[in-house]
Amino acid sequence: MSEQLNRILVVDDEERIRRLLRMYLEKEGYEIEEAEDGETALRKALADDYGLIMLDLMLPGIDGIEVCNRLRQSKSTPVLMLTAKGEEVNRVQGFEVGADDYVVKPFSPREVIYRVKAIMRRSSATAYLSQENNSSNNIVFPNLIIEHDAHRVTASGHEISLTPKEYELLHFLASSPDKVFSREELLKDVWNYEFFGDLRTVDTHVKRLREKLNKVSPDSAAMITTVWGVGYKLEVPK
Incomplete structure (x- = not known):
């Protein structure tokens, strides 16, 4: 460390x-x-x-x-x-x-x-350091690019400043596009909480993430969709 x-x-x-x-x-x-x-x-x-x-x-x-x-x-x-x-x-x-x-x-x-x-x-230190990009670690959608080694997110050509937790949430959803995750799954896999978590933690971070993306790229923000009664997913535009 x-x-x-x-x-x-x-x-x-x-x-x-x-x-x-x-x-x-x-x-x-x-x-x-x-x-x-x-x-x-x-x-x-x-x-x-x-x-x-x-x-x-x-x-x-x-x-x-x-x-x-x-x-x-x-x-x-x-x-x-x-x-x-x-x-x-x-x-x-x-x-x-x-x-x-x-x-x-x-x-x-x-x-x-x-x-x-x-x-x-x-x-980890990689959350704060910009490193040489390894293209195999990049996640690329039409309006959203996630460069994992550099922890850099670009939406419609604009770089977005995210907290480490917002970044982790976005990267996790983007790594399994179109897959629905429950709030409980997100707490366990993104926050590593199995017994102390508050589900509103997930809702609030999703809201902040959408707001930041929406300021520069409404299309990117719209990719993070709510599946009512279940949870959230990152939906790839057809």
């Missing part, structure tokens, strides 16, 4: 929570940095590179939603939200501004480590 991807920024205004998370994560070999407010978190996140940011939603000053929103304007660092029970509306807002997943307080060490590892597995 590269040094940057091994570093996690833990953002919470409660010292007790930060200390607890540091203890869990350092046992797993991660290097931890901390921030106790949104301004400090945003400054650190923009100035440095982390493998993951664990971000409390309810922060003094700039809250977690705004931190994530500003971060996404220039970076795709994975974000794991920390939320309290009853903050469902905030979780939805967090997904809408680009968070990758969430964990609910009070959390178990097992769940925290499971979710962190699942995100880190999907955020």
Whole structure:
């Protein structure tokens, strides 16, 4: 694991929570940095590179939603939200501004480590590095090109900036065109969750992916289709 991807920024205004998370994560070999407010978190996140940011939603000053929103304007660092029970509306807002997943307080060490590892597995160095393309790894449709080695997506000639999780979701669907996947299958295969997942995680990421594609290529966005009562598929234009 590269040094940057091994570093996690833990953002919470409660010292007790930060200390607890540091203890869990350092046992797993991660290097931890901390921030106790949104301004400090945003400054650190923009100035440095982390493998993951664990971000409390309810922060003094700039809250977690705004931190994530500003971060996404220039970076795709994975974000794991920390939320309290009853903050469902905030979780939805967090997904809408680009968070990758969430964990609910009070959390178990097992769940925290499971979710962190699942995100880190999907955020290898290739997610951030542009490499020489191997054409055999490219997926090409009439209005959509996915260059897997470079983690680059081009829709109708326009390059799209996706978070690591949005990219993984698109690549997974595109790798089996016209095959329908249930939300449960997508959680298991894209998020690596078999028992902690929330199905709305899938819906929100599909929505964000469509919105990003639609800005430059409505035809590409329309390829991601909902199969009512089942799930989603990437449909190839006939």
